[in-house]
Amino acid sequence: MVHVITVNGKARRVDVDDDTPLLWALRDSLQLTGTKFGCGIAQCGACTVFLGGQPVRSCAIPISAVGKRAVTTIEGLSGPEAKAVQAAWVARDVPQCGYCQSGQVMSAVALLRQVKKPSDRDIDLAMNGNICRCATYDRIRAAIHDAARTLGG
The missing domain is CATH 3.10.20.30 (Beta-grasp domain)
Structure with a gap:
């Protein structure tokens, strides 16, 4: 169909x-x-x-x-949140194998569109269910905080 x-x-x-x-x-x-x-x-x-x-x-x-x-x-994906997340991902060297990263980036952008200054808890809740087999979770969280600061949060 x-x-x-x-x-x-x-x-x-x-x-x-x-x-x-x-x-x-x-x-x-x-x-x-x-x-x-x-x-x-x-x-x-x-x-x-x-x-x-x-x-x-x-x-x-x-x-x-x-x-x-x-x-x-x-x-x-576009817009200020997308640009901030992508730049933070590069600056923090977030990906290792990179397989999960498109889903991680999409979820991070969605979070920053709703919460301008997310707490660790906000990030953990928004990113829950995004599995990274390389376990780069600390870098992901740090990059989201960096992106939020870039956006004025």
């Missing part, structure tokens, strides 16, 4: 079954491979995208549930 979804600001046609996870439509049909497959059960956060501006696990959202809500992937 053909679905028309808005991805990174553009209407895109995707010919997949209604129950196909959004992740597979993005990666396989649209060749947007920045969003990663991790666990397939919405527990690791590697597949995090924005749906209607909110972070969701794209492996657990069927394409039929997207509706008219816009999808933003790591490839389309």
